[in-house]
Amino acid sequence: MKQVRIKDIAEKAGVSIGTVDRVLHNRGEVAAETREKVLTIAREMHYQPNIVAQALTSKKQYHLAALLPRGGQDNVYWMAHPQGIEKAVNELRPFFVDVHFFFFELHNEADFIAKTREIIEYNPEGVIFAPILKKESIQFCADLDTKNIPYIFIDTFIEDSNCLSFIGEDAYQGGRVAASLIDYGLDADKDILIVNIAKDLENTQHLNRRNQGFMSYFLDAGKNRGMKITVEIPSAERADVEVRMDSILNTNKNIGAILVSSAKTHVIARYLEHKKLKDTILVGYELTRKNTDYLKKGIINFLIGQKPMEQSGKAVKRMFEFLTTRQIPSKKEFQPVEIINVENVDLF
Amino acid sequence: MKQVRIKDIAEKAGVSIGTVDRVLHNRGEVAAETREKVLTIAREMHYQPNIVAQALTSKKQYHLAALLPRGGQDNVYWMAHPQGIEKAVNELRPFFVDVHFFFFELHNEADFIAKTREIIEYNPEGVIFAPILKKESIQFCADLDTKNIPYIFIDTFIEDSNCLSFIGEDAYQGGRVAASLIDYGLDADKDILIVNIAKDLENTQHLNRRNQGFMSYFLDAGKNRGMKITVEIPSAERADVEVRMDSILNTNKNIGAILVSSAKTHVIARYLEHKKLKDTILVGYELTRKNTDYLKKGIINFLIGQKPMEQSGKAVKRMFEFLTTRQIPSKKEFQPVEIINVENVDLF
DNA sequence: CTGAAAGCGCTTACAG
């Protein structure tokens, strides 16, 4: 199948390549009739632009913006996202894509809003962002919509938005994986405690999906072990956690394993370490530094991880494909969950 | 930092761009003195060719050859490799890379040799292959060396070859991961049996590395659980396996977990299923269809997997980078091992 | 041994 060039279209339509180009790029100044003719022929011939030639000639730079929580040594998860983006940009090197990062402080609404303003001002061709703060994110989506800037969500999904795509964790499967690991390692006569630490109810969709997955595993397995004992701890403060955990462990003497449904697993790890409860199985989510530290100490047994680098890398590639060829990606793309223990954590 | 063009080099050297091009591509017909001058300037200016322009102008196709065992429904691992290669080629789409696949029947030396001959005749610019059959592969390397065709190993490594790179599993870490999973799930008073099924001693390097990793875990943990009971089963025939396993389980009544150091895990799974030994923990390697079937049945608890798609995808990218920019990749690149159980197997 | 010209497929002014 030979490549179709604008020259081929031009010849068939009896016009010049300049006209074809104007039609293809909606640059106007073309008679309606000519326009129709060119479009029809382009479609018939399955014209696909040669993006190599485009890149060479246009020197068009694609400026993307990425709005993410600030990572750090204590938050490897959000550290990894920019890395994944950089890597993807690098693979697109010959095509002049650049990404400008806008980092906001987690849980800081004012900062988030400030950064969204900066992005609107920066006026990028596309935006990749983590809509963690719901209300503010919806406003941002509206702003982007009116400016006709396409955006892709990573990590968190918001319903009823015009996002081009969402790329994130399969939280439900993550819950099932956590359940299976506990089930495998825990004596049959022991109980499981589920701890939900959701300070400001952020990411509660994730937590819910995970817990649903967790339950479904035991339902499917016909085991009555699932959600019998659950505790909500609204604060991750050491003292608060201790009070709540002390009381629950006092009234439930048979608990052999704990699942923490959020990234705050390290808080419970610290508690278990302090109380010298080393035989208790502890499973949680996300490869934050605090979590992996406790994993290496042997206090956390497993972490269920996503692949942040691949996630955001995909976002960049999808955005690039959309911008260059108007290829619409699938609306939701779930990343596989990974089982991490002390032996394979360093490979990530 | 502005892009340096051959025109810039030409101007500085006081020659034409044609001459610069001849120097850069070693196409001869250049005075030694001119050559030196141009090379010096190119180096000084950190010249990097614009691969977009190269691709557009040269229409040079890179023909790669991939020599792999034939995959199939019963061998998902080798099925995945071509897929990974296709995917990588696709990402390189605008650059005219194509890969011609040569599949050989596993363990069939004559077929392997026949396919290497075909490849030599095909005369590709680069070869990606799995040197599973050692003697024959060494011969093939020699052939490629004399024809000056670069090659990258995947899956298996051969010492003292001129391969551009090796991309494969971290077998030692794989062994440690297997050990940690068994240690986590097995009662402290139970024993572990290690089964080495190595019919024709293929891949024995892998098996050895895995077993070393396995042992090291228990050594590090200060546990005396490691390699106490080991059995070698030279044949994967059902009857042979049964005889050997019967005898070993009869003399060792306390075995609670079995590790199979190779992809033949399903053979032991069949045995356990047949004998209705469902409480025995079974851990093995590789996501072959037969293995994943037993994983889904709950007879195999964990499989330690590699990422075949990423592995061979990387091989393609490294080869492409080498061919276009002479970038030499690192000699060995190990892929992370993955923990697969019934809950996350379908995500792969 | 070296240079000047044509061309890859596309975009960007410019002339009419």
Place this chain on the structure above:
DNA sequence: CTGAAAGCGCTTACAG
């Protein structure tokens, strides 16, 4: 409203 020309950075003949 439309066409012809120049140019992106490189490679490929061809002329000398």
